[in-house]
Amino acid sequence: MRHTKSWLGLLGALVPVALGLGAILGAVSIPLSDMIALFVGQPVDSTNAFILLQIRLPRVLLAALVGGVLALCGAVMQGLFRNPLADPYLLGIASGATAGAALVIALHLDIYWGAVPLGALVGCVLAVAIVYRIAQTRWAQLDNYALILSGVALAALFSAITSFLLFYSGASHDARRLIFWILGGLGGAQWLYVFGLLGVLIIAGAVLMLFARDLNALALGEEMAAHLGIEPRHLRKILLVAVTALTAVAVAVSGTIGFVGLIVPHILRLIVGPDHRVLLPASALGGAILLTLCDTLARTVLAPAELPIGIITALLGAPFFLFLLRRRAQLGASL
């Protein structure tokens, strides 16, 4: 336990390092001294101060929050579905949210504030409902791959909807906004998004932490969890509501960013162990670090041009996914 606590401490210490790195690096590099000066309230070059406060800080904080949310959701879903390959992206849930957001934009319903996140939420709820029904079927419970494969099908379906909307909008301004959602990115970062996502994360994260020990019991199967006094249906509902809200809000501010929810919990499970009371906060911190670094890379590799961040996470995640599949096959484990 002391061992895992020090890992949490280390991850917690690395988050500000990643944030600081992300804040000073970019198309315009800002001296570290300026950032420190800004924080201690000393006079700073006004251009640099503007870049830091209005552009970099909201962006790196949003990257950290989105990364944390996605990794947290991945860890919870892996526990909930008893499937180490579950993640909002692979199960098609993030694609559902993207399609919902895209529909709002294509139909010009986003005249009201909050319409796009609401569209993402509706798409997300729909996708979660479908995934949940599939997970309840007998064949999905017998075969862990079945759930992932149906997630792939679901993602393809929702992507088709989004692609159609893109095609339908032609070369308009809407089309560019849609592409942003499809590729995923943090270019639209604003302080409003940061606070919105932070609020949802605090509430949903607290709920998830309270139920982390129940997730541990669920690792022994629903029947055994029930023998330990847990009501599995009740637990599923609570966790799915929290995960749905988190995924929807993350997608609404950043589009579809894949694989963070898969990679981070996996690596951390190897390091801190499978106990969800440690794994969940560790995943949130790890996801924050990973996505902040990926976003910094996306901004700097081809500066001043920006690479969509989904490309970088896919470059990291897809080989990792294949590696996991291969390892499972070699171990002969039923995942």
Add this chain to the structure above:
Amino acid sequence: MIRLQDVQLGYDGCLVLRDLNIEVVPGEVFGLVGPNGSGKTTLLRAISGRLAPEAGAIYLDCRRLTELSPRELARELAALEQEISCSFDFTVREIVELGRLPHRERWQRLSSKDSEVITRALELTHTLEFSERKIQSLSSGERQRVWIALALAQEPKVLLLDEPTAHLDLNYQIEIMELIRSLAQRDLTVLVSLHDLNLALRYTDRVALLSEGRVLAVGEPERILTAELIERVFRTKVRIVNGTGDLYIVPVRSQR
């Protein structure tokens, strides 16, 4: 104490077991025997509160099972499924710790009393020496002892075991049954389903023989597991052999 009174069990209105009247007292190892599909698992599921009876009532001490919340029930009664799998590689101690869930509020940390109970459960099942090892690195016999330790950590009055010796080597079968016997001596009420009649004969105080949706007979194993009854229920000729004071059930080869 577990008492079943005129219990009818079934799924979706279709009865699997009828007219169950059984009483099991503390300190007793009560065996459930019968052919495959005779309803042993169904009966255990009902007593564990996971299957509501179609009619009749099941009592735990003086309270009906249906009056108890899942958490209250988990503090009184522990049940182990026939095949338990763990989807993540927890350590033995982490798994046994789960037995304390029904005793703690969700924001409470592990108390020193919890730790004591966990250590005692590990000791009783002889799993303390590998309590820091990962569950997936253990043999099936060791793993079975861990599941029993998990159940003991619940500090139950009643322990339900569904085929605890299935898929185990002979030495582990004996080890698990000896363990179960020693637990009953600590005033635990144990209900265990067994497909191995010899284990039932040797390690249970009483057995219920299930056949064709009914309890055919209840009583001391030597009295129930007779050549005649076994032949009737299992449709196999057997001989009861007395070897060095113990009875053995030996199937007779059919004449060709």
